[in-house]
Amino acid sequence: MSSDIIPRLAKRVCIAKRIKSACGHNIIAADIIPRLAKRNNERERIIWVKHMICNIASISGDGIGPEIVAEAKKILFKVALTYGHEMKFEDVLMGGASIDVHGIPLTDETIEKCKAADAVLMGAIGGNTSTSPWYKLPPEKRPEAGLLKLRKSLNLFANLRPAYLYEELAGACPLKEEISEVGFDMMIMRELTGGLYFGERKTVEENGVRKAIDTLTYDETEIRRIAIKGFDIARKRRKKVTSVDKANVLDSSRLWRAVVNEVAKDYPDVELEHMLVDNCAMQLVKDPAQFDVILTENMFGDILSDEASMVTGSIGMLSSASLNDTKFGLYEPSHGSAPDIAGTGKANPIATILSASMMLRYSFDLDREADSIDEAVRQVLKDGFRTVDIMSEGCRQVNCSEMGDAIAERIG
Numbered sequence: 001m002s003s004d005i006i007p008r009l010a011k012r013v014c015i016a017k018r019i020k021s022a023c024g025h026n027i028i029a030a031d032i033i034p035r036l037a038k039r040n041n042e043r044e045r046i047i048w049v050k051h052m053i054c055n056i057a058s059i060s061g062d063g064i065g066p067e068i069v070a071e072a073k074k075i076l077f078k079v080a081l082t083y084g085h086e087m088k089f090e091d092v093l094m095g096g097a098s099i100d101v102h103g104i105p106l107t108d109e110t111i112e113k114c115k116a117a118d119a120v121l122m123g124a125i126g127g128n129t130s131t132s133p134w135y136k137l138p139p140e141k142r143p144e145a146g147l148l149k150l151r152k153s154l155n156l157f158a159n160l161r162p163a164y165l166y167e168e169l170a171g172a173c174p175l176k177e178e179i180s181e182v183g184f185d186m187m188i189m190r191e192l193t194g195g196l197y198f199g200e201r202k203t204v205e206e207n208g209v210r211k212a213i214d215t216l217t218y219d220e221t222e223i224r225r226i227a228i229k230g231f232d233i234a235r236k237r238r239k240k241v242t243s244v245d246k247a248n249v250l251d252s253s254r255l256w257r258a259v260v261n262e263v264a265k266d267y268p269d270v271e272l273e274h275m276l277v278d279n280c281a282m283q284l285v286k287d288p289a290q291f292d293v294i295l296t297e298n299m300f301g302d303i304l305s306d307e308a309s310m311v312t313g314s315i316g317m318l319s320s321a322s323l324n325d326t327k328f329g330l331y332e333p334s335h336g337s338a339p340d341i342a343g344t345g346k347a348n349p350i351a352t353i354l355s356a357s358m359m360l361r362y363s364f365d366l367d368r369e370a371d372s373i374d375e376a377v378r379q380v381l382k383d384g385f386r387t388v389d390i391m392s393e394g395c396r397q398v399n400c401s402e403m404g405d406a407i408a409e410r411i412g
Helices: 005-010 065-083 096-102 108-116 143-153 167-172 220-235 251-264 277-286 298-311 350-362 367-382 400-409
Strands: 015-020 026-031 050-061 086-092 119-124 158-164 185-191 201-206 209-214 240-245 271-276 293-296 321-323 329-331
Touching: 050 065, 050 096, 050 108, 065 086, 065 119, 065 350, 065 367, 065 400, 086 108, 096 143, 108 143, 119 350, 158 220, 158 298, 167 367, 185 220, 185 298, 220 240, 220 251, 220 293, 240 251, 240 277, 240 298, 251 271, 271 277, 277 293, 277 298, 293 298, 321 350, 329 350, 350 367, 350 400, 367 400
Parallel strands: 050 086, 050 119, 119 329, 185 293, 240 271, 240 293
Antiparallel strands: 015 026, 026 050, 158 185, 158 321, 201 209, 321 329
């Protein structure tokens, strides 16, 4: 196509009307009457100009949360400017910040505002469990209780945690060089709203002895829906699912394995293997390259994803997405609130920025824009910019805001 065709077509945009995209979000579509005309033996084609209005609920949270969310917003505004979209943020409170204002970690108002948004972008929740007054409150009023309730209220049952080793950070990988030089790229698919974290719990005293009881429960519907998500993701990757359980001990794991086997029959093109959780923990440090999609229940996924994050060299690099049955999702870094470095500028915003990239990809179907963020992060690392947690000899150490600036400059 000749280089002047697109400008000529742009001038012939007739009517712009607001419509709903297939995923339910507002877009502006330019209606161009299709016609065929020979220009330099080439055909003109329909050009669609899409303007996405992204309505995002923003939860800065606690600790370093406000700092890293500010950098993610900076990147999203740059994407909007570059690609012609609009980012609208509704700031809401959750966690310790909500306790300080409302006395509870999550209000009904925050839940409703999150439900009204297209997606939720979050920083980090919680504080120092030894010193913070938040942890003198009953368990149901502590910061993390708000996050658990929000996940349940939004029906966010599927948690996606990618673990990828950047070539530029191979030196920060704690594994042996012969392992790290191979690299790895895995997705941990964690069930998020069932299992031990949501079962009945109590502490009682029997015969003068205190006893704590936590209940691990899964039904086949909960297992089936997360398994389907896992196989769908694997089909778009390298077509391998490793289902992780403790089927040699737990009834819940035996049901998990049986249901996953049933789901696998609908995905004959995807390889399935089963692995006990203790073996998986060892294999993550012995041979992480073997994994594509790790599918597992709530507590196992919580532990394994943190282990995988450290294998990459820094938990500050790992993004996270929590999805429901629609395009709606909650996007947050895999790391915690790091209250010990809050306000010092030492926080690494890359995990939150990559979470924003996942939001564009999964909730708004803006793959090109997400790719531009991912590429900007790779380029920044290639150019030698490092926050303190990933700093190495010969690189340039920057603070949280400077890292955000460097990534923003490389978008577009």
